[in-house]
């Protein structure tokens with residue numbers, strides 16, 4: 001599945017159909033923060049965008065999430081498989097594998 005930018009029109013188009021309550025929650029957070037640059041789950045400043053590869057607690061139709069560090073770690077403990085889309089906003093949406101590895105090291109260091 002091609003990467004769909006979280007909180008974009010296309011993303012809402014998909015998520016509205018998959019999980020209406022979730023889409024409405026995200027819309028409300030974006031309205032109150034007056035920014036799309038928020039975590040999809042809690043509204044905090046995000047770490048980056050993540051492609052949802054294998055969903056466990058989140059509807060599998062949801063293509064991607066914008067997550068803060070806490071929500072990312074929580075989702076990973078829940079068993080979700082997420083792939084970081086590094087530099088999505090300054091490199092035209094191309095996945096940045098090196099960026100992801102640096103980020104992954106940072107997360108695992110935090111947990112150990």
Ligand SMILES: [Zn+2]
Nearest residue numbers: 039042068071
């Ligand atoms: Zn969050």
